[in-house]
Amino acid sequence: ETGVTQTPRHLVMGMTNKKSLKCEQHLGHNAMYWYKQSAKKPLELMFVYSLEERVENNSVPSRFSPECPNSSHLFLHLHTLQPEDSALYLCASSQAGSYEQYFGPGTRLTVT
Amino acid sequence: EDQVTQSPEALRLQEGESSSLNCSYTVSGLRGLFWYRQDPGKGPEFLFTLYSAGEEKEKERLKATLTKKESFLHITAPKPEDSATYLCAVQIYGNNRLAFGKGNQVVVIP
Numbered sequence: 039e040t041g042v043t044q045t046p047r048h049l050v051m052g053m054t055n056k057k058s059l060k061c062e063q064h065l066g067h068n069a070m071y072w073y074k075q076s077a078k079k080p081l082e083l084m085f086v087y088s089l090e091e092r093v094e095n096n097s098v099p100s101r102f103s104p105e106c107p108n109s110s111h112l113f114l115h116l117h118t119l120q121p122e123d124s125a126l127y128l129c130a131s132s133q134a135g136s137y138e139q140y141f142g143p144g145t146r147l148t149v150t
Numbered sequence: 151e152d153q154v155t156q157s158p159e160a161l162r163l164q165e166g167e168s169s170s171l172n173c174s175y176t177v178s179g180l181r182g183l184f185w186y187r188q189d190p191g192k193g194p195e196f197l198f199t200l201y202s203a204g205e206e207k208e209k210e211r212l213k214a215t216l217t218k219k220e221s222f223l224h225i226t227a228p229k230p231e232d233s234a235t236y237l238c239a240v241q242i243y244g245n246n247r248l249a250f251g252k253g254n255q256v257v258v259i260p
């Protein structure tokens with residue numbers, strides 16, 4: 039695998055489900071990001087991890103819970119989501135201190 | 151409030167018809183401006199970083215320029231494979247985040 043990978047690529051879940059999104063980077067970076075992309079809106083930064091510490095939490099509801107066990111892996115745990123949470127969730131990585139971010143292909147999430 | 155505005159929102163070009171995309175920003179203390187390309191169903195792909203007014207970067211048919219208030223992405227003699235959404239983002243001093251614009255959706259017709 040090369041670059042940034044995300045699984046699953048598509049996810050449909052009910053409002054009472056619990057699921058997790060996974061991101062893995064193979065670039066030797068040490069900063070990782072979660073973004074939300076909704077139609078007709080700019081990318082919204084959700085979380086930033088640098089050197090495995092969370093350095094940014096952009097007022098994201100607690101139904102989204104990130105986890106960064108090491109510099110190569112990032113998870114987004116989801117529970118009791120709302121239909122308005124349906125979106126493309128993108129993971130990115132970079133070297134800490136650099137903002138040349140490299141993105142994964144995203145997970146298309148649909149909440150029913 | 152800091153803001154990034156991209157125009158036009160959508161653009162249809164004939165193959166070979168050169169054009170420019172605009173990204174204007176109102177931020178205090180620009181540290182860098184970034185251009186990304188995003189194809190449908192995929193994540194953004196990094197294209198360029200510009201750091202100071204007057205700087206230019208080129209890649210194939212794309213050329214990015216930067217002034218104190220805006221950046222342009224010039225597409226010279228585009229081909230259908232240049233069809234994509236182009237995203238502009240700025241990084242501000244003292245801030246961990248990139249602020250993105252809504253994007254320029256470009257369609258190049260053969």
